Amino acid sequence: xxxxxxxxxxxxxxxxxxxxxxxxxxxxxxxxxxxxxxxxxxxxxxxxxxxxxxxxxxxxxxxxxxxxxxxxxxxxxxxxxxxxxxxxxxxxxxxxxxxxxxxxxxxxxxxxxxxxxxxxxxxxxxxxxxxxxxxxxxxxxxxxxxxxxxxxxxxxxxxxxxxxxxxxxxxxxxxxxxxxxxxxxxxxxxxxxxxxxx
Amino acid sequence: xxxxxxxxxxxxxxxxxxxxxxxxxxxxxxxxxxxxxxxxxxxxxxxxxxxxxxxxxxxxxxxxxxxxxxxxxxxxxxxxxxxxxxxxxxxxxxxxxxxxxxxxxxxxxxxxxxxxxxxxxxxxxxxxxxxxxxxxxxxxxxxxxxxxxxxxxxxxxxxxxxxxxxxxxxxxxxxxxxxxxxxxxxxxxxxxxxxxxxxxxxxxxxxxxxxxxxxxxxxxxxxxxxxxxxxxxxxxxxxxxxxxxxxxxxxxxxxxxxxxxxxxxxxxxxxxxxxxxxxxxxxxxxxxxxxxxxxxxxxxxxxxxxxxxxxxxxxxxxxxxxxxxxxxxxxxxxxxxxxxxxxxxxxxxxxxxxxxxxxxxxxxxxxxxxxxxxxxxxxxxxxxxxxxxxxxxxxxxxxxxxxxxxxxxxxxxxxxxxxxxxxxxxxxxxxxxxxxxxxxxxxxxxxxxxxxxxxxxxxxxxxxxxxxxxxxxxxxxxxxxxxxxxxxxxxxxxxxxxxxxxxxxxxxxxxxxxxxxxxxxxxxxx
Numbered sequence: 001x002x003x004x005x006x007x008x009x010x011x012x013x014x015x016x017x018x019x020x021x022x023x024x025x026x027x028x029x030x031x032x033x034x035x036x037x038x039x040x041x042x043x044x045x046x047x048x049x050x051x052x053x054x055x056x057x058x059x060x061x062x063x064x065x066x067x068x069x070x071x072x073x074x075x076x077x078x079x080x081x082x083x084x085x086x087x088x089x090x091x092x093x094x095x096x097x098x099x100x101x102x103x104x105x106x107x108x109x110x111x112x113x114x115x116x117x118x119x120x121x122x123x124x125x126x127x128x129x130x131x132x133x134x135x136x137x138x139x140x141x142x143x144x145x146x147x148x149x150x151x152x153x154x155x156x157x158x159x160x161x162x163x164x165x166x167x168x169x170x171x172x173x174x175x176x177x178x179x180x181x182x183x184x185x186x187x188x189x190x191x192x193x194x195x196x197x198x
Numbered sequence: 199x200x201x202x203x204x205x206x207x208x209x210x211x212x213x214x215x216x217x218x219x220x221x222x223x224x225x226x227x228x229x230x231x232x233x234x235x236x237x238x239x240x241x242x243x244x245x246x247x248x249x250x251x252x253x254x255x256x257x258x259x260x261x262x263x264x265x266x267x268x269x270x271x272x273x274x275x276x277x278x279x280x281x282x283x284x285x286x287x288x289x290x291x292x293x294x295x296x297x298x299x300x301x302x303x304x305x306x307x308x309x310x311x312x313x314x315x316x317x318x319x320x321x322x323x324x325x326x327x328x329x330x331x332x333x334x335x336x337x338x339x340x341x342x343x344x345x346x347x348x349x350x351x352x353x354x355x356x357x358x359x360x361x362x363x364x365x366x367x368x369x370x371x372x373x374x375x376x377x378x379x380x381x382x383x384x385x386x387x388x389x390x391x392x393x394x395x396x397x398x399x400x401x402x403x404x405x406x407x408x409x410x411x412x413x414x415x416x417x418x419x420x421x422x423x424x425x426x427x428x429x430x431x432x433x434x435x436x437x438x439x440x441x442x443x444x445x446x447x448x449x450x451x452x453x454x455x456x457x458x459x460x461x462x463x464x465x466x467x468x469x470x471x472x473x474x475x476x477x478x479x480x481x482x483x484x485x486x487x488x489x490x491x492x493x494x495x496x497x498x499x500x501x502x503x504x505x506x507x508x509x510x511x512x513x514x515x516x517x518x519x520x521x522x523x524x525x526x527x528x529x530x531x532x533x534x535x536x537x538x539x540x541x542x543x544x545x546x547x548x549x550x551x552x553x554x555x556x557x558x559x560x561x562x563x564x565x566x567x568x569x570x571x572x573x574x575x576x577x578x579x580x581x582x583x584x585x586x587x588x589x590x591x592x593x594x595x596x597x598x599x600x601x602x603x604x605x606x607x608x609x610x611x612x613x614x615x616x617x618x619x620x621x622x623x624x625x626x627x628x629x630x631x632x633x634x635x636x637x638x639x640x641x642x643x644x645x646x647x648x649x650x651x652x653x654x655x656x657x658x659x660x661x662x663x664x665x666x667x668x669x670x671x672x673x674x675x676x677x678x679x680x681x682x683x684x685x686x687x688x689x690x691x692x693x694x695x696x697x698x699x700x701x702x703x704x705x706x707x708x709x710x711x712x713x714x715x716x717x718x719x720x721x722x723x724x
Contacts, residue, residue: 020373027367034374041381048389070270071388074337078381081344088351089370092363098359105371106364108437115494 007047014040027093027103031086038082045071045078200259203252207261209245209276210284210328213238214706218321225314232299235317239295239324243288250281254699257706258716260334273334278703279531280331283460286535287331290452290542291324293682297546298445300674316356317713323449325348330457334717336384336394339461343380343425343596347373350454353446354438361441369438376424376431383417390414397717400468400710406717408474415470419462419479426458428516432509436493439508440501440558444549447501451508452542456534459515463530466519467707480610487513487621494628494685500548500558500636503628504541507584510621513535517614518599525602527704532697533595536689540592543580543682549579550671550679551636560632565641573671574637576679580686581633585626591689596622598697 014036021033049056049071056069093103135142217238224230253259258277262268298316326346333339353372355366388394390410391402403411411654424431435455437449466473490510499504515537518530548558550573555563567574583590600618689696706712 022371025302030371034371034378037378041385044382045385045388048385068392071385072395074384074388074394077337077341081348081377085344085348085351085370085374088348091375092367092370093353095355095358096363096367099358099363105367108364108368110440110499110502111437114498114502137250 002083004051007043011040011043011047014043024052025104027096027105030105031089031093033087035086038078038086040076042078042082045075203249203256203276204261204457205260206245206249206252207259207276207332210242210249210288211274211325211332212330213242213245214321214325218318218325221317225318228302231317232302235321236292236299237293238321239288239292242324242328243285243292246281246284246288249276250278250285250614250699252276253278253281254702258712260716260719266719269393269398272338273395273397274332274338275334275396275713275717276332277713277716278699278706279460279463281532282531282535282699283331283456284328284704287327287453287456288324288536289685290538291320291449293543293678293685294445294449294452294546295320296681297448297549297678298443300672300678301427301443301445301549304672304676309589315352319349319352320449322346325355327453327457330358331460334396336387336396336399340380340384343457343461344377346454346457347377350450353596354442356443356446356452365438365441368434372424372434372438375420375614379417379424380421381412383421386417387414395463395717396468397714403469404471408472411470411472412474415465415475418465418469419475421480422458422465424458424462426455426514426516427509428482428488429489429509429513430482432486432490432512435509436502436505439505439506440499444546444552448542448545451505451545452538455508455512456515456538459512459519459530459534462516463519463527463707467517467527468710468713471708471710473522474522476522477610479516480614483513483516483520484614484617485513486510486516487617491621491624491628495624497628498560500551500560500632501545503560503632504544504548507625507628508541510625511541511584513621514596514599514618517618518602520558520614521602521606521611521644523602523606524701524704524708525605526599527707528697528700529595529598529602531700531703532598532693535696535700536591536595536686539682539689540580540584540684543686544584545576546675546679546682547573547577547580550675553671553675555636557655560635564639565637567637569641570671572676572680576676576683577637578633580681582631583686583690585629586622587626589690591686591693593692594693594697 018033018036018040021029021036024030024033049068051067054065054067056067056072058066060066094101220234220238221231224234253276258275260273260275263272263274265271298320302316323346326342326344326349328342329345330339330342333342351366351370354369355362384394387403390406391399393399393402403414406414408593420431424434427435440448442450464478466475489508490506490508490513494503494506494510497506509531514533515530518526518528518533520526521529526630538712551563551566552558554570554573555566557563579590583592586592596618600615603615603618
């Protein structure tokens with residue numbers, strides 16, 4: 001009944017390599033790291049069940065001749081869970097590759113925007129100086145007047161603008177139709193982001 | 199009565215699982231599927247209410263599933279805490295389901311919540327949550343977590359758009375990490391004690407050396423801390439929640455972090471009653487509250503602001519747990535219940551804001567109070583409740599926690615009480631800013647919108663006043679949200695009854711004997 005040092009060394013090595021891979025930005029490496037960590041944990045559970053080499057099968061004459069079956073049952077469950085989640089992560093990696101031709105963990109754009117926003121009092125801000133995304137509607141001074149009863153908003157007299165808008169809308173819908181075609185991926189370039197959020 | 203409980207206890211896990219299978223089978227018939235899901239969740243809610251009444255009457259009861267003897271088989275335990283959590287969780291999931299059904303009927307089937315996937319996954323999520331609340335052993339708790347996490351991965355990445363995949367990756371990787379830490383902790387616990395049954399652990403862990411106990415407790419705390427989004431482990435949450443569909447974000451924000459809080463309460467009271475890490479928890483609670491709310495004040499997007507307040511208010515619950523007294527725990531339990539309801543309501547109301555105004559960015563919204571007074575009320579009431587304006591339930595919860603802190607006395611609790619008050623005020627600042635910008639200020643004139651459109655023609659997120667009038671809200675979604683607002687008000691009106699249950703639950707938790715007796719009592723039966 002001499003405890004083995006092989007298992008702890010394996011567990012430690014797997015954990016170290018797994019953590020190293022998990023810290024990478026590449027998703028495939030993250031998945032590999034997760035698999036290593038999962039296996040390290042499985043071996044850890046297994047080693048919690050006592051000395052290796054005995055079968056967890058009844059009947060036995062002496063209870064010392066049998067391995068603890070419970071950790072093995074736990075490991076089986078853990079393996080199944082790890083397997084299922086790995087499949088899901090693989091699907092996500094593939095989806096990410098299809099969408100943005102990349103499989104890295106990306107930064108949160110909104111987070112960056114908030115973090116790099118200039119720290120100016122709202123009263124001192126000139127909307128003209130701000131990037132359009134930060135700019136509020138209106139000029140900040142004009143107050144909306146409710147249309148009076150019976151008052152009809154005059155139609156826009158900028159015919160060119162209206163036409164240009166209609167054309168743009170048409171192009172957009174045509175693009176959306178084309179994007180629905182699964183084979184259409186621009187060669188060498190980024191594919192159209194198909195289900196871009198509205 | 200015992201027999202009734204024995205029959206009812208597994209149902210909150212079983213019914214949603216069977217319902218999920220059924221929902222998959224009838225996937226081609228959306229109406230049948232909707233009806234089935236709502237029926238199943240109504241049934242689970244009814245069962246949970248009966249369980250809560252019975253548990254509050256008789257104390258803890260255990261059921262060994264499959265009839266295996268206690269330390270070997272899986273034990274489900276219903277005590278006041280788990281029954282209360284079940285009732286709240288199922289109320290929320292049922293309400294959000296109604297909201298999602300309303301959204302699905304308004305938008306058509308395959309837009310934001312593709313029914314054929316959404317309903318079965320949602321039911322599995324409910325099964326996982328129920329299993330985590332009922333679990334009587336550590337490994338079953340792990341399985342419950344994995345079931346709800348696996349379902350949440352799917353729900354968070356519904357539709358597979360670029361934004362959701364990006365957010366989903368962060369969420370999945372962080373959740374995987376926490377699960378692995380939890381699993382490793384289970385392995386070490388088993389190696390040290392030879393059991394994973396919580397009741398047996400409660401006895402055997404006490405016999406271990408203090409250092410070993412500390413190691414095991416801190417590993418479990420890290421694992422649950424990630425799931426509950428306690429400060430140094432909370433950075434993943436505001437990144438990943440806001441991109442999901444409104445009903446999904448609502449149920450995640452309301453429920454999933456609280457499952458982590460529940461696990462912290464359970465392990466800290468049952469397994470490690472010495473409170474060796476209470477000081478660490480206090481500082482974590484303070485940091486969670488203050489840093490979370492400072493993040494919320496900086497946001498311009500309503501969903502992100504709410505995600506940060508979510509992190510911040512987790513600090514209140516950890517505060518109650520860290521106090522370690524019956525009053526503190528009762529406050530934490532009450533706050534969990536209040537916060538599940540309130541956070542879900544706010545996210546649902548924000549979903550309606552997004553529908554009505556076309557965006558959740560407060561710098562582009564405006565004039566909603568005039569355009570939709572009902573929506574304004576639906577947002578205003580829970581927002582004030584979150585900030586803790588008397589006499590609403592948020593005030594009752596915060597008052598209870600602060601009283602518990604003052605009663606305990608000492609430097610740490612007093613600092614925390616100060617932090618809690620500051621956080622409450624800053625929450626008011628954050629929600630008042632959103633209210634002022636999105637609802638109260640007048641909407642800018644249309645010509646300005648056109649200028650804006652000319653600057654960035656592709657964005658298309660800003661709607662004109664005319665469009666604003668057209669974005670009618672589907673009545674079922676409004677009804678679901680209004681129902682939630684009524685529930686949160688009911689938490690205020692019946693605050694005394696609820697606080698009574700929370701008090702008794704806290705006494706049970708500290709006493710430990712009802713739980714242990716109920717589990718060990720099973721040996722005699724089978």
